[in-house]
Amino acid sequence: MASGRYDLVVLGAGSAGIAMAVRSARHGAKVALLEPGALGGTCVNVGCVPKKAMWFAAELAEAQKIAREVGFDVQPGALRWPDFVARRSAYIDNIHAAYRRRFEDVGVELIAEPGRFLAADRIATPTRELEAGRVLIATGAKSLREPIPGGELGIDSDGFFALRAAPRRVAIVGSGYIAVELAGVLRALGSEVTVVARGERLLAAFDHELGDALAAAMARRGIELAFRRKTVAVEATGPGYLLRFTDGSSAGDFDELIWATGRHAVTAGLDLERAGVALDAKGFVQVDDWQDTNVANVHAVGDVTGRLALTPVAVAAARRLADRVFGGKPESKLDYANVPTVVFAHPPIGSVGLGEEAARAQHGDTAVKVYRSEFRPMLTALARGEERTRMKLVCVGEDERVVGLHMIGIGADEILQGFAVAVKMGARKADFDATVAIHPTSAEEFVLM
Numbered sequence: 001m002a003s004g005r006y007d008l009v010v011l012g013a014g015s016a017g018i019a020m021a022v023r024s025a026r027h028g029a030k031v032a033l034l035e036p037g038a039l040g041g042t043c044v045n046v047g048c049v050p051k052k053a054m055w056f057a058a059e060l061a062e063a064q065k066i067a068r069e070v071g072f073d074v075q076p077g078a079l080r081w082p083d084f085v086a087r088r089s090a091y092i093d094n095i096h097a098a099y100r101r102r103f104e105d106v107g108v109e110l111i112a113e114p115g116r117f118l119a120a121d122r123i124a125t126p127t128r129e130l131e132a133g134r135v136l137i138a139t140g141a142k143s144l145r146e147p148i149p150g151g152e153l154g155i156d157s158d159g160f161f162a163l164r165a166a167p168r169r170v171a172i173v174g175s176g177y178i179a180v181e182l183a184g185v186l187r188a189l190g191s192e193v194t195v196v197a198r199g200e201r202l203l204a205a206f207d208h209e210l211g212d213a214l215a216a217a218m219a220r221r222g223i224e225l226a227f228r229r230k231t232v233a234v235e236a237t238g239p240g241y242l243l244r245f246t247d248g249s250s251a252g253d254f255d256e257l258i259w260a261t262g263r264h265a266v267t268a269g270l271d272l273e274r275a276g277v278a279l280d281a282k283g284f285v286q287v288d289d290w291q292d293t294n295v296a297n298v299h300a301v302g303d304v305t306g307r308l309a310l311t312p313v314a315v316a317a318a319r320r321l322a323d324r325v326f327g328g329k330p331e332s333k334l335d336y337a338n339v340p341t342v343v344f345a346h347p348p349i350g351s352v353g354l355g356e357e358a359a360r361a362q363h364g365d366t367a368v369k370v371y372r373s374e375f376r377p378m379l380t381a382l383a384r385g386e387e388r389t390r391m392k393l394v395c396v397g398e399d400e401r402v403v404g405l406h407m408i409g410i411g412a413d414e415i416l417q418g419f420a421v422a423v424k425m426g427a428r429k430a431d432f433d434a435t436v437a438i439h440p441t442s443a444e445e446f447v448l449m
Ligand SMILES: Cc1cc2nc3c(=O)[nH]c(=O)nc-3n(C[C@H](O)[C@H](O)[C@H](O)COP(=O)(O)OP(=O)(O)OC[C@H]3O[C@@H](n4cnc5c(N)ncnc54)[C@H](O)[C@@H]3O)c2cc1C
Pocket: 010, 011, 012, 013, 014, 015, 016, 017, 034, 035, 036, 037, 038, 040, 041, 042, 043, 044, 046, 047, 048, 049, 051, 113, 114, 115, 116, 138, 139, 140, 141, 157, 178, 266, 269, 270, 301, 302, 303, 304, 308, 309, 310, 311, 312, 314, 344
C-alpha cells in the first residue's frame, strides 16, 4: 500500500476543502486533497451553480411574458430542457477543468478516493495510507428525509438536477431555501406546484415580512401553498404520489415529489471515533470559533459543521483557517456576524443582519426602529403587473445603527452585496440618508426611506 506524509490532508473537495487546500499550498504546505466524487462538491455540481442556471431559465421564461405584455410580438416558448442542461453541464465542466489547473499550479495533490481516519494523524484511502500533520474534515451535507412510511419515495435537490423535463404536477415538502427556490423555477418552467409546509410561513428563519411577501408572490404565480401540513406518510399511487398529513387530510395526483426538509452532516464512513472527534446533538462536527474540533490539529469547515451553510461562508472560513495554521496569521478567523444571503426565489430575496423579530428579541422593543419602503417597480408597472417590491431597514439605538437590511423584489439578488458592506461596517441610518440616490432604480429606495 502506497503511503505519504503531508502537512495537510483535506477530506472533501467541495467549497470548503478546495479553498483550504489551495490557500494552504500557496502558504507552502504539502497538501493531499481527497475527493471520490465530482470536484466542487455540492455547490458546483448539485447546488448553487446548476440552481442559478435553472433560476436564469425561469427568469427568462417570466421575461418572455413581460416582453409580450409591453408590446413585443413574441409568443412565450417552452424551454428545450435537455439542451439547456447540456449548456449547464458544459459550464460546470469548465469549472472542474479550472480547479484541476489550479491544483497543478499550486501543487495540491488530488486523490480521487474517499478518506477515513485510522488515527487523528493518519488517514486511509482504499489504496493508500497518509500521515497528516493536520486534517480538515470538509465532507459537507446531504438532504435529510423524515423516517415516515414512504419517506424513501420521490427525489431531493440532487434528483431535481437529474430531471430532463418539468414534471406535470409536483409536491415540494419543506419551506426553506431549497423548497421556495425549486418551487419558483418549476412553476416558471410550466409545472403545477404545491409547497407543503409544516409551519405557518415560508423562510421562517428570516424577517417574517419576507416570507409572507414571498408567499403572496408565489400564490400570484399559481403555486399552491399548504401551511400547517406535517407529512406523516407517502403512498405510491400508480405513477404518482399521495401525501398524508397529521390532521388526517391528504393531497394526491403528484407525478413528482421533492423533499426539501433540511440536511445532515456527511460523517458516515469517516471513522471519526478512531480520532476521537466529537459531534453535536444533531450529528454535525463540533467546532469552536477557530474551526478547531476537540482533537488537536483536526479541523472542520463548511456544511459538515452545521454553521451557516453557504458557499462563501465555507470558502471564507477555510481561507482564514489556512492563513492561521500555515500563513503566520494567528488571529485569523471568520466573523460569522452579518453574513449576507440571497434566496433565489421568484422574486428574489436579499437579507443581511437581524430580522425585525430577532432585533426586538435581542435589543428590546423600544430600541428598535424600522423603516420600510414598498412600491411597484417600473418594469412591473410598465407591464401592468401587480407585484410590489418591499424593503426594510431595522435600526437599533439612539444613533440608529442598521442591524438588518432586507428586500424582496426584482434585483434584490444583485443589490444586496454593496449594502452588506455598509451593514458590516456598522453604518447608521444617517449614513444612508447622506448617500445620494441613483435614479431611476429600485436600489435608491434604500437611501430615501
Ligand atoms: C440545492 C442547493 C442550492 C444551494 N444554493 C446555494 C446558493 O445559491 N448560494 C450559496 O451560497 N449556497 C448554496 N447552497 C449551499 C452550498 O452548496 C453549500 O453550503 C456548500 O456547497 C458547502 O460546501 P462544503 O465544502 O462544506 O461541502 P460540499 O460542497 O458538500 O463538499 C463535500 C465534499 O466531500 C466529499 N466527501 C464526502 N465524504 C468524503 C470522504 N470520506 N473523503 C473525501 N471526500 C468526501 C463529497 O463527495 C463532496 O464533494 C446550496 C445547496 C443546495 C443543496
